[in-house]
Amino acid sequence: MFAQAIEDILQDQCTPAVVRAIEAGGSPLKLWQAIEGAGFLELLASEDADGAGLPLADLFPILSSFGRYTVPVPVAQTIVARALLGSQFAMPAGMITLGAALRREASGAIVCSLTPYGLVADFVLARDGDALLLLPAAAARREATGVHGSLVATLRWPDEGVATRVPGAGPLLPAFAAALHAALLSGAMTRVFEMTLQYCNDRIQFGKTLGKFQAVQHQLSVMAEHVAAASIAAEAAFRTDVTTPSLLAAAMAKSRTSEAAVLVASIAHALHGAIGIAEECDLQLLTRRLHEWRMAHGSETHWNVLIGNSVLAADMSIADFVQSV
Amino acid sequence: MNPTEENFLNNLLSAFRFAALPAGTNPFRAEVKAFLQSSLEPMPADIRARSWMGFNAAFSKKLAARGWVGVTLPARYGGASLDAFSRFVLVEELLAAGAPVSAHWIADRQSGPLILKFGTEAQRQFYLPKICAAEAFFCIGMSEPNAGSDLASVGTRATRCQIDGSSGWRLNGRKIWTTNAQHCHYMIALVRSSGEPQDRQQGLSQFIVDLALPGVTVRPIRDLAGDAHFSEVFFDNVLLADDALIGNEGSGWAQVNAELAFERSGPERVYSSIVLLEHWITCLRRSPHASAHAATIGRFATHLATLRNMSIAVTAKLVNGESPLVEAALVKDIGTEFEQSIPVVIEAAIAMDPDAPVDAELYRAVAYVSQVAPTYSLRGGTREILRGMIARGLGLR
Numbered sequence: 001m002f003a004q005a006i007e008d009i010l011q012d013q014c015t016p017a018v019v020r021a022i023e024a025g026g027s028p029l030k031l032w033q034a035i036e037g038a039g040f041l042e043l044l045a046s047e048d049a050d051g052a053g054l055p056l057a058d059l060f061p062i063l064s065s066f067g068r069y070t071v072p073v074p075v076a077q078t079i080v081a082r083a084l085l086g087s088q089f090a091m092p093a094g095m096i097t098l099g100a101a102l103r104r105e106a107s108g109a110i111v112c113s114l115t116p117y118g119l120v121a122d123f124v125l126a127r128d129g130d131a132l133l134l135l136p137a138a139a140a141r142r143e144a145t146g147v148h149g150s151l152v153a154t155l156r157w158p159d160e161g162v163a164t165r166v167p168g169a170g171p172l173l174p175a176f177a178a179a180l181h182a183a184l185l186s187g188a189m190t191r192v193f194e195m196t197l198q199y200c201n202d203r204i205q206f207g208k209t210l211g212k213f214q215a216v217q218h219q220l221s222v223m224a225e226h227v228a229a230a231s232i233a234a235e236a237a238f239r240t241d242v243t244t245p246s247l248l249a250a251a252m253a254k255s256r257t258s259e260a261a262v263l264v265a266s267i268a269h270a271l272h273g274a275i276g277i278a279e280e281c282d283l284q285l286l287t288r289r290l291h292e293w294r295m296a297h298g299s300e301t302h303w304n305v306l307i308g309n310s311v312l313a314a315d316m317s318i319a320d321f322v323q324s325v
Numbered sequence: 326m327n328p329t330e331e332n333f334l335n336n337l338l339s340a341f342r343f344a345a346l347p348a349g350t351n352p353f354r355a356e357v358k359a360f361l362q363s364s365l366e367p368m369p370a371d372i373r374a375r376s377w378m379g380f381n382a383a384f385s386k387k388l389a390a391r392g393w394v395g396v397t398l399p400a401r402y403g404g405a406s407l408d409a410f411s412r413f414v415l416v417e418e419l420l421a422a423g424a425p426v427s428a429h430w431i432a433d434r435q436s437g438p439l440i441l442k443f444g445t446e447a448q449r450q451f452y453l454p455k456i457c458a459a460e461a462f463f464c465i466g467m468s469e470p471n472a473g474s475d476l477a478s479v480g481t482r483a484t485r486c487q488i489d490g491s492s493g494w495r496l497n498g499r500k501i502w503t504t505n506a507q508h509c510h511y512m513i514a515l516v517r518s519s520g521e522p523q524d525r526q527q528g529l530s531q532f533i534v535d536l537a538l539p540g541v542t543v544r545p546i547r548d549l550a551g552d553a554h555f556s557e558v559f560f561d562n563v564l565l566a567d568d569a570l571i572g573n574e575g576s577g578w579a580q581v582n583a584e585l586a587f588e589r590s591g592p593e594r595v596y597s598s599i600v601l602l603e604h605w606i607t608c609l610r611r612s613p614h615a616s617a618h619a620a621t622i623g624r625f626a627t628h629l630a631t632l633r634n635m636s637i638a639v640t641a642k643l644v645n646g647e648s649p650l651v652e653a654a655l656v657k658d659i660g661t662e663f664e665q666s667i668p669v670v671i672e673a674a675i676a677m678d679p680d681a682p683v684d685a686e687l688y689r690a691v692a693y694v695s696q697v698a699p700t701y702s703l704r705g706g707t708r709e710i711l712r713g714m715i716a717r718g719l720g721l722r
Binding site for chain 1: 337338340341342345346417421496539560596602603607610615618619620621622623624625626627628629630631632633634635638655658659709711712713715716719720721722
């Protein structure tokens with residue numbers, strides 16, 4: 001129900017032209033207000049707190065569609081941040097993104113480096129040990145990465161004075177951020193696959209469509225396999241009865257989707273040929289993000305180390321370990 | 326083109342939604358674990374690594390006595406009347422333990438369900454109780470010297486004849502790469518019963534061939550690992566009674582495809598190298614250098630968990646009565662890639678430092694798995710065949 005409603009809004013409001021405009025520095029406000037106005041920021045809040053009380057399993061297709069439409073505002077992050085802050089919190093209006101890292105410098109400055117949506121967000125919610133810090137972006141110096149079209153930024157606050165400290169939920173943030181990005185990657189990869197399949201059905205060379213060549217068919221088959229694997233791994237992190245993803249399931253989700261992202265982007269570009277790297281082709285909106293999201297909140301290598309150390313420390317077989325996740 | 330126009334472009338990907346095993350399978354899993362703990366003799370890793378290539382009739386009989394051969398067959402034929410989820414659990418535990426399950430494997434996985442689906446009542450009553458008692462072991466007669474991936478070109482031929490006044494069939498030809506034929510009682514063979522080779526999928530039928538009949542010769546083929554699980558089977562004027570035909574005459578191709586959905590969809594397409602992986606982890610836990618391999622182990626665990634979820638999604642389709650041919654092909658292709666990557670990585674890891682001692686059992690296990698790993702993407706359909714099926718599922722051919 002919500003998934004379809006959101007899909008309708010995104011189809012109307014989050015067109016590739018809108019994405020390009022916001023990436024080029026245009027205002028995200030109109031898109032943001034359309035999403036906020038439809039009440040989609042309170043999906044996870046309990047019904048007592050006027051939220052939708054949506055189970056995590058039902059959130060998965062919604063977050064995937066944000067990836068599918070390459071939504072250039074941190075709406076997935078804001079939904080999660082609001083859930084992490086809790087219904088008792090005096091919730092600020094505006095876009096909240098999740099910090100991927102938090103560092104204190106000798107001067108007392110706080111730095112959140114390479115923050116997804118750091119160029120457009122109003123707030124950054126970051127983990128500080130067991131606590132969360134909510135930091136207003138207006139008080140920060142925003143440093144763009146210099147990567148073309150990217151909304152990632154490093155934010156620097158001169159001191160902690162502007163931060164609101166929320167005790168308790170800090171450790172939940174990495175798992176949620178990993179699961180969230182896994183869902184975004186899953187949605188974006190599914191879309192990349194569909195675009196590539198369509199392109200191979202349309203493009204004619206040597207007198208027949210690309211999809212008629214066996215070598216191309218096999219590449220599309222491999223792509224389908226990895227998109228299917230990545231999507232089920234991402235969904236698994238959301239299939240829980242509790243309100244937050246488990247760290248291991250989220251780790252596996254982010255690891256599997258991040259690994260697949262490279263292969264999916266690579267086959268998509270190989271099959272699209274030169275047009276795929278042209279600015280005018282929508283493929284680049286997705287494949288640039290596949291690599292950006294692969295790196296956001298830890299690549300597959302980061303999460304694999306965590307998972308591997310858990311396997312090594314566990315007093316059980318790998319088969320039992322995998323079943324227990 | 327906007328994203329929603331193509332939302333339903335392919336149904337294949339949407340088949341892979343997360344499906345959990347029902348909680349009801351947990352007590353069954355505990356029973357299987359307890360059985361394996363008490364019934365499985367200790368074996369070194371390189372022997373356990375053979376698992377569904379490991380023939381041990383005594384173990385199969387023990388399993389049958391527990392009621393766990395032919396688990397999905399109805400109780401009236403001696404089966405356990407369990408669903409495909411329970412079979413998934415049983416198979417998963419057997420393979421993780423490296424149990425020697427090859428004797429009854431084919432009958433349990435595909436011959437039994439095939440006879441149940443396409444057999445006459447008399448055939449069911451004759452064969453199924455024997456399968457469930459581990460008294461009838463089956464092998465698959467598909468490949469021939471000149472019919473490998475091109476299965477429809479089989480040349481073994483059954484022709485109508487009279488045997489002692491009643492109608493029957495005369496079988497001539499040969500099958501090859503048949504697993505365990507020298508130990509099995511029956512083969513379900515795909516043969517030409519009418520028409521010519523150029524008729525392709527038309528005119529093929531399946532027969533249950535009693536391998537003790539006159540005219541049947543089985544020649545084991547030794548493999549590169551020193552085992553002889555393959556064999557070549559010759560049919561020289563073998564006389565088959567009318568009731569050797571299973572299903573309809575001429576429907577062999579459709580029946581074989583239904584059978585292959587069972588063959589390809591199980592967890593054995595994910596767990597072939599699990600004993601090796603488990604033993605490597607056990608060795609690492611004793612080593613001071615384990616953490617150097619944490620990322621590799623984490624990656625394997627992630628892939629295993631994901632493939633398992635994909636396999637459960639396919640099993641859910643079997644439980645719903647569907648025949649998920651393409652989905653099973655997809656899981657098998659990506660699953661064998663994972664299985665084949667395990668020995669590659671472990672060989673590199675254990676020989677990273679020539680001065681470091683290597684566990685002798687691990688050394689033998691990785692050698693064995695490396696040697697047989699090429700078969701993972703041959704048996705049950707090659708990569709090329711499977712990718713062709715996926716492409717067809719995507720509407721490309």
